[in-house]
Amino acid sequence: DIQMTQSPSSLSAAVGDRVTITCQASQDIGNYISWYQQKPGKVPKLLIYDTFNLQTGVPSGFSGSGSGTDFTFTITSLQPEDIATYYCLQYESFPLTFGGGTKVEIK
């Protein structure tokens, strides 16, 4: 199985700060990674797919980059409504595997 190492596991940032989350895959996954946002009690919401493609309706303040084994998810300017847990997901091969999650809080 491909392991996805996501970091940090939690972070605290001020409104307006740039926030960066990383995922490292245990082997080359090409660009087959997506990023999800999950708020408490809610279904995970797709933000980014195929490394950098923004899902329809998702604000442009979210972005993704990377290739191969190292990937980055960025919130350009943190807003109160961005408080959530974020997960990466690789789908280069079965079984799909999620990163451990990053809980984002406001400082």
Add this chain to the structure above:
Amino acid sequence: EEQLVQSGAEVKKPGEPLKISCQASGYSFRSYWIGWVRQMPGKGLEWMGVIFPGDSDTKYSPSFQGQVTISADKSISTAYLEWAGLKASDTAIYYCVKTGVAASSRPRHWGQGTLVTVSS
């Protein structure tokens, strides 16, 4: 509009069997893989396995092989996740997801989740 509607919350005792469901609508159910995702209380997301309703081809993540059974009834566009005997550690929210045309396709649509609570 594509929809996945899951069965309601369940409260069970250890050792009891359980089958939860996921009814699909708005697309060709038999043509796309359906997966199941577990989220234990306060924990992350885990991919359990997938099924292709067209021919019932099923694949399990190693951690879930032998622990659950995934099935589908294409005549009623419904996928199932089943336990022969529940354990307290099966307490979690279970999501069904519509993926794509390959077993490793990414999720395209999520059900609302089914909370399973196992307690004596």
